[in-house]
Amino acid sequence: MDARRYSFKDEMMLFAMAATRWTLGCDANDPHRLADFWPEALGCVAERGYDDPDGASIIDAEGKGPAIGWLRVPEEKSAKNRLHVDIRVLVKDRAT
Secondary structure: OOOOOOOHHHHHHHHHHHHOOOEEEEEEEEEEHHHHHHHHHHHHEEOOOOOOEEEEEEEEEEEEEEEEEEEEEEEOOOOOOOOOOOOOOOOOOOOO
């Protein structure tokens, strides 16, 4: 284990650098079905170069947001989802 000590500022810099690109990883019985649905809802695109029969991934078309990836798992869903995506829709002011 690395015994180096970092200052709080250094730790925050490391955290900020590490957290700029991340993927929400999800288990799925049919990853490609999910990857076909979500891009239109979220304005994402299929991740270029990600070609896996047991997985699929979408990314923010502008490269600003996180990726969402799905990996095929053998077991069936056994409980309700513990995570869900809330979509916020921009509503223009109707008074103008």
